[in-house]
Amino acid sequence: MNQTEIVNIFTKKTLALTFVLSAAAMAFAQEKAGVTGMIVNKNNQPVPYASVTFSNKANKTLSDAVLTDEKGQYKLELAPGNYDITVEAIDYKKSVVNKSIAGPGNIGALSIQPEATSTLDGKTQEIQGVVITAAATKPYKVELDKRTYDPSQDIVSKGGNLQDVLSNVPSVSVDTDGTVSMRGSSNVKFLINGKPSALLGIDDGANALQSIPADQIEKIEVITNPSSKFEASGTAGILNIILKKSKKTGFNGSVIGTLGYLPQTNLNANLNWRKGNFTWFLNGGGGYRESKNTSRNDDYFNNAKLADDLVQRNTDSETKSKNNNYNASVGIVYDISEKTSVNASGTVRTFDSENFGNIDYRYTPLTNPFYTSNRSTFGTNNNLAFQGDFGLDHKFDDKGQNLSLSLSLQRSRSYNDTNIDDTIDNLKNVINQNTINRSVIAKADYELPIGESSKLEAGYRIDINTNDYSNDVRESTTTKPLDFLKPYTYDATYKETFNAFYLQFKSKIGKLGYQLGVRDELSNVDINYISLDPKKNVPATTKNYNNLFPSVYLSYEFAKDNQLLLNYTRRIDRPRSFFMIPNPSYNDNQNIFDGNIDLNPSYVDSFEFGYSISKKKFTINPTLYYRHQTDDTKMLVYNILATDENGAIIDPKRIESHTKPINLGTDDRFGLDLNFNWDATSWLKFLGNVDMFGYNTKGSTLYDTFDKDGNPVQAVADFNGKGFSTRARLSSTIKVDKTFSFQLQGFYRGGQKTAYQDRKDMYAISLGASKTIWKGDGTLAFNIQDIFNTRAMRSTTYTANSIRDSYMQWQPRQFSVSLTYRFKQGEKVEQPKKKKDINSNATGDDQQAPM
Structure with missing residues (x-):
């Protein structure tokens, strides 16, 4: 039994012990x-x-x-x-x-007594703005078309970032490489305050998730089956990140500092001021963080013509990164009148990193050692993003007839420079990758109440996104000087324009509630690709789509906070721009990602049947779901081998492994997603999620590739597979006394198997502790992520001529300590007296549903 197996067994038992001890603690409940x-x-x-x-x-x-x-x-x-x-x-x-x-x-x-009817100057007297300082809400709340997660009670992610918070959100999973998925699907659409945002970069990468501090997040809306009011992208669903924006009167705010290992430091502040008709906020900060990525690939290449022609390639890779990130947001809201307000805000985010990589290759035929090589890399990355948002909100009356207009202007750019030294022929590569994104998003939302329990909603939205790619790859060997590598040097422009209209009606008949909607999206995509290699050039490509996306929601309320929910929606999965650029990546000449300009959207029909009961002490929300996806995007992996006239492998060090996205077949997912939170006692709370699902993937295809001599080679890619898997998460929060709490969190992801890939299961346990100090104005928190260092992905991938065993760990075990100081919470300042509808602020949420 090796060390990894021992750790896995110990982790399983520890995770089970966590559940048992948590259950046992319930027996000591106090209310x-x-x-x-x-x-x-x-x-x-x-x-x-x-x-x-x-x-x-x-x-x-x-x-x-x-x-x-x-x-x-x-x-x-x-x-x-x-x-x-x-x-x-x-x-x-x-x-x-x-x-x-x-x-x-x-x-x-x-x-209570009424105010005096008049003052000495004869003017009616009104009270100042009312301040409500409410206790923390339930961490998990179910609504008709979404679920809301409040991270304020999440001790494990305190001092962390958005990626850490998402790791604890019910129905959401974060893989070791930073990939976010919902119910087993990674096609998740991210929004910031209801809109796509430059804060998340061009392709929603893990680096962007790490650059948004956890302390700036008010809540996360998990929308597994979005209605017609939401954009149709994201077949797995939408994650809407709501950032903090205080509504308290006067000047207030908080500052949080974090120290941790792997080395990290962060300092962030949230400042707010409200006086008279003006409200302004300033959020900002920065930090330093180191990360370490370890991966191992053991490839076994064979040839169908020669059974004894086998080559083994062992790859050990380690990449260390040093990252600096800074962000600042400033905004203002001005109340023109009691019914009309305007707002404006600006955001800037920077992310800089240095990456040091080292890859060792070992090639072994059937008997004796054959060849070894080493590849070292040094890269720098600089990201800069700007975003400006403008809006107008108008209430026509006090009955709920509202109009909301908004405009968002965004720009982000990413500069990546990489220097590579390879012992193969003393190979050197210099890679410069620059990407610039420009986006304009404008929308209008209108709400019209009809009677006592009905509402009509309508809206329009336009998105214009342009991505400019510039990719220069230069190469030198012992036999040639540094010169452009033409097949991988290119300029490309990707432009997409979406026009969307929606109409939605909701009403209630007795205990039966319903919401019917339809959304029409007109999509236009233009791609221009120019390569230094004329053979790689493709004609300018234009794609147009016009799709209707209906949504139906039904609910039956047995009693208050006790209801059945049934819904259906149709969604679209648009390919990422990066996936549609031919040959977009050349960071490793033996593992190459190829884009596919012929990639098309895939579509999903999604059904959910759920039950929700929410009481003072607990919320339970079991949901049965079924999702059918057509023209599913799958990753085709194939190899180009250097062979002789008999097909035997003659140069193992020249094996190229390629990955390419293709549209193929169908993907069916069905299962039970159970979410719950339970305040068992005044000192013991639970938050849990169990997702048990089956999957049935269909799709196989013949594809053409070529050997090193340019000879065509045909192979079969088989993606068929079905099975059953589970994901589970349980957080236990124990309040030791009035000022001290700690939290233990266990995570489990079951394995999945298809004809193409066998992915092993994964476990992790994390711990957090929080201490209130300075009479409630301060909080000291400590956490350890992945206590037993087991959060790593293991898989076996099968191709026509190879088998690959993979191990990858994005981040090893980490710990951090953070200190939060809050000042002038809810204090008032002298201001012009103004009547205010305090009910509209009762939940601290004035966000419009994203369109």
Whole structure:
């Protein structure tokens, strides 16, 4: 038994022990006191939407707040103790009373007095803006067409980045190479505040995910089956990242600093100021981070003509990176009137890295050692992104008739320079890859209430995206000076324009709710590719699509927060621009990625049937799903061999392994996605996700390739396969005392097998701890990611003439400590008095659904 097997067994047992201990701890459950009450005026009439703040006199961290409903009633859970109760409402005087909470029950009605009708100057007197400082919400919430995850209670990712947060989101999985998937599919569409964003770079790479600090994330919307109001891209679903934007009156903010290993340092600040009709915010910071990527590939090449012609190539690769990232966002909101506001914001992000790579090749025939070589690389990468957003929001009345207009201008560029030294013929490569992206996104959304329970929504959106690629590859050997490698030197332009219209109607008949929608998207794609090698040139290509995407949502409410959900949507998977550029990559002359200009979109029909029950202490959301995808994008792997006239391999060091995306066959996914969170006691909380799914992949094709002498070779690629797999995650948060908590998180991903690839299962366990200090104004957090260093991907890939065993670990075990300081939380400043609809801010979320 080798060391890896021992670690895996130990990890499995530790993960099982985590579940057992967590379950055992439930037996010691202790509950908070459920408190209810009512706010009334002097005539004993209910006061709706009043803010009620319970301030614990002994411990600030036990304080909580709530809004009354339309009947003036409220309910919340409090730890027993002595509280100052502050009540505030529009046109009423502020009231403060003291009460002792000993246990659950109704504390009765609290009466508040109206403001004076006039002042000395005869003007009507109005109260200042109401501030609500509510306790942390549930980490997971189910809505009709999305699920919302609040990372504020995620201790494990504190001081980390967006990639760390996504690793803990239910229904979402992050592979060791940074690839994000939902329910086993990696075709996920990312949005920032409802829009595609330059913050995530051109191709949503792992580097971009690492450059957004976790502390700047307000919440993440997981949209597994988006409605017609959302863009149709992303067959796996949409992840909408909502960044923080405080609504508190006055000046407030927070600063967080992080130190960790592998070496990392981060310092980020979130500052907000609200006075009168103006609100502004400033978020920014930067950091340094080192990373280490390790991979091993053992390739076994054979020849169908000669059974004893076998060559083994062992590749050991290690890449170390040093990354610096900086980001800053500034914005302002101006309330022109009570019904109209305008906003503007600007964002800049930089990401710089240095990469050091070393690859060892060993070639072995059947008997004796044959050949060894070494490849070393040094690369630099510089990314710079700008984004400007402008918007106007107008309320026609107080019944919900709204119009929202927005414009987003984005530009990002990426410069990559790589120097490669290879012992093969003393080979040297100099690679310069530059990419520039320009985007314009404009949209309009309109909402019209109809009656008491119906609403009509309509909108238009246009996206114009242009990517310019410039790729220069130069090469020298012992027999030739440095000169352009023509087949891989090119300029390319990829431009796509999408026009979208949607119409959506939602209503309710008794306990039955429904939402019907349709979206029409007109797509135009233009590709121009010019290579130094005339043989590689392709004619300018234009692709046009016009597709309708319907969506149907049904819900039946048995009781409040207890409902059945049934929905259907149709989605599109547009190929990434990078996939459609011929020969886009040449970082390794033995492992080459080829683009495919003939790649087309694939389409998916998605069905979900779910049940959701949400109570004070728990939320359970099991969902059965089925997804059928046609013209699925698959990665074809093939090899070009140097052979003699009999087909025998004569030069193993010249073997080229190519990867190319193609449209082929179908892919069916079906399964049960179970999400839950449970506040078992006042000191023990659980957040879990289990995804059990079956898959049935169909597709095989004959493809033509060529040997080193240019002779055509035909082979078969077989992607057929079916099976069953699982993914599971459980987080246990234990509150030791009023100021200290720790969190243990276990993750498991089952293996998957097709005729093309056999991917092994994977495990990981992480730990986090959090301590509140400075009377609630500070938080000290510590975490260890992947305690047992087992988060690595292992797979076996089969081609017509080779078998590849692979191991890849994107990041080894890491730990970090972070310190957060919050100042002037919820403080007020003197300002012109202004009436405000506090109900619209009750959840701290004024985001429009992305179109």
